[in-house]
Amino acid sequence: MKTAIVTGSFDPITMGHFDVIERASQLFSQVIVAVLDNTEKRFLFSAEKRFQSVLECFKDNTNISVRLWNGLLADLVTQIENPVIVRGARNAGDFEYERMLFEINRSLAGAESIVLPAKKEYEFISSTFVKELIKYKKPLYGYVPNEAIEVLIK
Known part of the structure; x- marks a missing residue:
């Protein structure tokens, strides 16, 4: 069970x-989605709203759990038996960052990572792009999961 x-x-x-x-939920028996809350970073949405929006998206998936995490990813990794960090990458810049x-997570916690390339239809979508749509009151459908939109617009 991985x-x-x-x-x-x-x-x-x-x-x-x-x-x-x-896609991770199809590859692994259990997926933990950690919504990171970095107090040094400025967010458009509160940690609770971000957590609730992700939770709403996966509420019916039995092998996906969602938690709010305020700390280093390496610390979360040490609480779980041999997890694999799964990340997505839209382009070469994302891949280099990942x-x-x-390397950081491997040195701090011995964690393995895999990167899933973005599907073509999602390569151009970023949270920054979506924030621009929100700023100019444009529709979010097709860019943000419908379940999350319901939580975010409340």
Whole structure:
């Protein structure tokens, strides 16, 4: 029984995030989605709203659990027996960033990581892009999971 950890700030969760988590749930028996709360970072949505939006997306998936995490990913990794960190990458820049994180998490916690490439239809979607849509009051459908939209617009 292998556990995957998928992390992110999910500010907000996008269809790309959703797809990576769904794909991880098909590859691993258990997936823990850790919504990271970094007090040094400025978020559009509160930690609780980000957590609730991700939770709503996966409430019916029995092998996906969601938790709010305020700390180093390496510390979370040490609480779980031999997890694999799963990340997504849209392009070469994302992959290079993930490679750096892989080295950090391996040195701090001995964690293995895999990177799932984004599906073509999600390569251009980023949380920054979605925040621009929100700023200009544009529709989020197709960019953000419908379940998350319901939570975010409340």
